[in-house]
Amino acid sequence: MTTATQAPADTCVGIGWRQPHYESLLAQRPPLGFIEVHSENFFADGGIALAVLEAGREAYELSLHGVGLALGSAAGLDDRHLERLARLAERVQPRWVSDHACFARVGSGLHAADLLPIRFDDASLALMAGHVQQVQERLGRPLLVENISAYVGWGGDTLAEPEFFNALTSRSGCGLLLDVNNLFVNARNAGHEPEAAACEAMRWVDAIRPGSVGEIHLAGHCERDDGLVVDDHGSRVRDEVLRVYAHAIGRFGPTPTLIEWDTDVPALDVLLAEARRARALQP
Numbered sequence: 001m002t003t004a005t006q007a008p009a010d011t012c013v014g015i016g017w018r019q020p021h022y023e024s025l026l027a028q029r030p031p032l033g034f035i036e037v038h039s040e041n042f043f044a045d046g047g048i049a050l051a052v053l054e055a056g057r058e059a060y061e062l063s064l065h066g067v068g069l070a071l072g073s074a075a076g077l078d079d080r081h082l083e084r085l086a087r088l089a090e091r092v093q094p095r096w097v098s099d100h101a102c103f104a105r106v107g108s109g110l111h112a113a114d115l116l117p118i119r120f121d122d123a124s125l126a127l128m129a130g131h132v133q134q135v136q137e138r139l140g141r142p143l144l145v146e147n148i149s150a151y152v153g154w155g156g157d158t159l160a161e162p163e164f165f166n167a168l169t170s171r172s173g174c175g176l177l178l179d180v181n182n183l184f185v186n187a188r189n190a191g192h193e194p195e196a197a198a199c200e201a202m203r204w205v206d207a208i209r210p211g212s213v214g215e216i217h218l219a220g221h222c223e224r225d226d227g228l229v230v231d232d233h234g235s236r237v238r239d240e241v242l243r244v245y246a247h248a249i250g251r252f253g254p255t256p257t258l259i260e261w262d263t264d265v266p267a268l269d270v271l272l273a274e275a276r277r278a279r280a281l282q283p
Helices: 019-028 048-059 077-090 121-141 159-171 180-189 196-205 239-252 267-278
Strands: 013-016 033-038 062-063 096-099 101-108 109-117 142-146 175-179 213-218 257-259
Touching: 013 062, 013 267, 019 048, 019 267, 033 048, 033 196, 048 062, 048 077, 062 077, 077 121, 096 213, 142 159, 142 213, 159 175, 175 180, 180 196, 180 213, 180 239, 196 239, 213 239, 239 267, 257 267
Parallel strands: 013 033, 013 257, 033 062, 062 096, 096 142, 142 175, 175 213, 213 257
Antiparallel strands: 101 109
């Protein structure tokens, strides 16, 4: 299996392409390194959505970002889901394909419809590495696996999270999709104030093996009245998260970076301004 490698710097910064901006993006063709869509939204074999995606692919490099593989599920992968993803990838030839380090499937077909956290231990590592290799063999390409924001934990971890990802990327040949906002959100929910949370996130970054990060995600989050910090992708990227991002770029070098915005989606110009903020932090 070919190992994941960083893309050249000219694929620098992209945005998540959501339905409100389908038409305006194709009409304006703003300068972007790439666009990213949620894979599952385009699993149908035809129709207007797929036609729009193919038009976007003609204009930009494309990243397929999924939420349904459930790579950490002991129940195994959903073969139908994997086949649909493979058909889509074969059709649109994306630059990257990614999903999350989580579980969602339980028993015979029950799906939680959420990204649930895994335990970081040798058993989870072996399970996920096997599933990642299965996906990569079907797709014929390396997969990027994202670290998630987790609001509950299992306890009993025997591996630190960065250690888990270092082992996963080394063992399977996949790459890490480093979500910087998730690092900050998890640190805040662990009880750290913003400044300390940024420092915790930077230490996480420092523990990751250089050369394994294939893409970075940036997004906004909200702080609820009950104190919980939620990765809601519904606002501008916080300054503290951009500080962690700048630290990551200093460690890993120029890395394809995505602005995610999925709730309360703003005007396209707002997303493009966020992309310029990220681009300014790359060399």
